[in-house]
Amino acid sequence: MRVIRTKDYRDMSRKAANVISAQVILKPNSVLGLATGTTPIGTYEQLAEWNRKGDCDFSQVTTYNLDEYRGLTHEDPQSYHYFMRQNFFDKINIDLANTFVPDGANPNADEACSEYDRMVRDAGYPDLQLLGIGRNGHIGFNEPDDHFSKGTHCVNLTESTIQANSRLFDNADDVPRQAYTMGVQTIMYARSILILASGPEKAQAVYDMCFGPVTPQCPASILQLHTSCTVIADEAALALCPEA
Numbered sequence: 078m079r080v081i082r083t084k085d086y087r088d089m090s091r092k093a094a095n096v097i098s099a100q101v102i103l104k105p106n107s108v109l110g111l112a113t114g115t116t117p118i119g120t121y122e123q124l125a126e127w128n129r130k131g132d133c134d135f136s137q138v139t140t141y142n143l144d145e146y147r148g149l150t151h152e153d154p155q156s157y158h159y160f161m162r163q164n165f166f167d168k169i170n171i172d173l174a175n176t177f178v179p180d181g182a183n184p185n186a187d188e189a190c191s192e193y194d195r196m197v198r199d200a201g202y203p204d205l206q207l208l209g210i211g212r213n214g215h216i217g218f219n220e221p222d223d224h225f226s227k228g229t230h231c232v233n234l235t236e237s238t239i240q241a242n243s244r245l246f247d248n249a250d251d252v253p254r255q256a257y258t259m260g261v262q263t264i265m266y267a268r269s270i271l272i273l274a275s276g277p278e279k280a281q282a283v284y285d286m287c288f289g290p291v292t293p294q295c296p297a298s299i300l301q302l303h304t305s306c307t308v309i310a311d312e313a314a315l316a317l318c319p320e321a
């Protein structure tokens with residue numbers, strides 16, 4: 078794992094955008110794995126600005142998002158599909174037909190998940206997978222567990238994730254209890270991984286990810302075994318980690 082320490086969120090976002098734009102410049106038809114959450118919003122803003130200026134072209138890029146709440150349609154303002162359009166896709170020159178998010182509106186979990194797995198596999202898996210990290214070390218919606226998950230599957234969200242994500246809903250009761258998420262194995266198939274973290278509430282998870290044992294109790298810890306994983310995190314998120 079390569080750890081890049083940044084002074085703040087803005088610096089983290091700019092450095093992350095640099096990594097993604099380098100990927101797209103070097104391979105214009107890249108397959109990107111994308112993430113939601115508040116952490117990557119600044120990165121998406123920076124990329125959108127560069128796209129506007131003509132410095133980063135997404136016209137040939139294909140994207141696969143990590144996860145989606147089960148039971149929300151694409152049009153639901155709380156869905157991750159909607160989030161991606163608002164925060165990124167509608168601001169760049171990507172072809173929307175080449176953007177994919179698990180189908181939360183399909184109540185048939187097995188069908189929705191196996192279909193998504195097939196699509197990601199047929200695309201050859203992401204060249205670059207962008208990740209955030211949950212306060213309990215989750216990636217995508219792969220919560221702490223006694224084993225690492227494989228392909229896309231339906232998960233019951235933990236109480237701590239429901240509480241953490243409730244800030245984006247009117248109240249905690251509105252947060253869906255289940256989600257479809259790419260599995261840890263699928264995430265590990267990406268040729269390179271970029272994981273971002275900002276703020277003191279991520280400090281323990283970041284420490285466990287980088288320095289703890291590799292254990293499904295901290296799903297992000299498996300990234301220690303990936304051959305090309307970069308962590309970009311600000312001072313606050315790296316507060317518990319020794320300086321390199």
Ligand SMILES: N[C@@H]1[C@@H](O)[C@H](O)[C@@H](COP(=O)(O)O)O[C@@H]1O
Nearest residue numbers: 113114115116209210211217218
């Ligand atoms: N499924 C998403 C994750 O992909 C994200 O990494 C995490 C952290 O979100 P935030 O960046 O808002 O802290 O939240 C959600 O649970």
